[in-house]
Amino acid sequence: MKLLVCGGAGFIGSNFVRQRVLEHGDAVTVLDKLTYAGREENLRDVADRDGYRFVRGGIEDAAAVADATEGANAVVNFAAETHVDRSISEPDAFIRTHAMGTFVLLEAARSRGIRYVQVSTDEVYGSIEDGSFTESSPLAPSSPYSATKAGADLLVGSYHHTYGLEALICRGSNNYGPYQYPEKLIPLMILNALHGDALPVYGDGMQVRNWIYVEDFARGIGHVLEHGVPGHAYNVGGPDEAANIEVVRRIVELTGASEGLIEYVTDRPGHDRRYSLGSEKSRALGWSPQVRFDDGLERTVAWYRDNHEWWEPIRSGDYRAYYERQYGRALGERLETLD
Ligand code: NAD
Ligand code: DAU
Numbered sequence: 190m191k192l193l194v195c196g197g198a199g200f201i202g203s204n205f206v207r208q209r210v211l212e213h214g215d216a217v218t219v220l221d222k223l224t225y226a227g228r229e230e231n232l233r234d235v236a237d238r239d240g241y242r243f244v245r246g247g248i249e250d251a252a253a254v255a256d257a258t259e260g261a262n263a264v265v266n267f268a269a270e271t272h273v274d275r276s277i278s279e280p281d282a283f284i285r286t287h288a289m290g291t292f293v294l295l296e297a298a299r300s301r302g303i304r305y306v307q308v309s310t311d312e313v314y315g316s317i318e319d320g321s322f323t324e325s326s327p328l329a330p331s332s333p334y335s336a337t338k339a340g341a342d343l344l345v346g347s348y349h350h351t352y353g354l355e356a357l358i359c360r361g362s363n364n365y366g367p368y369q370y371p372e373k374l375i376p377l378m379i380l381n382a383l384h385g386d387a388l389p390v391y392g393d394g395m396q397v398r399n400w401i402y403v404e405d406f407a408r409g410i411g412h413v414l415e416h417g418v419p420g421h422a423y424n425v426g427g428p429d430e431a432a433n434i435e436v437v438r439r440i441v442e443l444t445g446a447s448e449g450l451i452e453y454v455t456d457r458p459g460h461d462r463r464y465s466l467g468s469e470k471s472r473a474l475g476w477s478p479q480v481r482f483d484d485g486l487e488r489t490v491a492w493y494r495d496n497h498e499w500w501e502p503i504r505s506g507d508y509r510a511y512y513e514r515q516y517g518r519a520l521g522e523r524l525e526t527l528d
Pocket of ligand 1: 196198220228246267270286364
């Protein structure tokens, strides 16, 4: 296939591009704005492959999108602002990218008559106490992040319904694995534990997430791209659920850090309590997750331990200022109780 992958320099997008180029032999153009979360070095394994092209630009920029779409027979859109905490403190970019950006991409796919896959999230369904969401569950997003992602999903659906665009939606649960920016729970806790920094757990730590190893999600998106029915949404959820505090305790064990680093901090405003995705529909397409959480977490800890050169520039750059704003203390500042 000849794919345009938007947001391909981020965490999940770069894992997807690696699979499509190395395992499927696809020709891939990546369109990415390179925000704080996007890095061209995430794609260095494929950068010299025939058919690979990188275009720097925003999905809301029609000229950049027109250039990048040239020759593509499908678009897969990962491009997004993805951190819930940032959507609470600075929602502007979420609205621009998810609303305007998705619109510009849909118009480009419509004018060329090519297939379009929107990468979305379980957060559009909101929080669920028991059971799991199916694709027909109502959308009830709670944060500016999930509300703008839900808005984008609705727009994608409307382009299928109104214009007959071959559009599909793929909703994933919480991803973890290599190349994830360390603002997210798992890489943040791994790097802090390796450095002996505090492990900030929001609220009571009993919020539950449905974890999926990133390579499983990327493969699920490929499956939906190839076998999904236009006009449909597909949930692609992980095999295991865990409360945040259990995840943090497991990371403490795997890194050999002290449990004394765990610190309960002020909860996230509007914090969703539990996510859980039923994925029977994507399983019926022949996809299933291969990596259980215990194994994937061990691999992820090993990857961060072995790839200092990947995270050192992040931990010594703008991330420090973000961390200070978010946690009210400098990165590396020790807990008083430990001194
Ligand atoms: P990420 O933050 O690691 O990467 C996002 C990428 O998009 C970056 O490369 C960034 O530079 C790029 N980008 C941002 N705004 C852009 C714009 N306007 N134009 C072009 N590029 C832009 O994100 P991720 O965790 O890899 O998530 C990818 C997608 O998967 C998102 O749509 C997200 O909503 C969805 N998703 C994420 C998870 C998760 O657990 N991380 C779970 C389910 C779904
Ligand atoms: O569910 C899919 C979603 O998962 C994606 O759509 C989002 O892009 C992705 O960021 C993620 O959202 P969450 O809010 O679930 O992920 P995050 O890693 O920010 O937090 C996971 C849980 O851990 C959540 O309950 C908040 C908690 N947490 C997070 C951080 C960063 C803490 O307790 N302490 C922390 O420092």
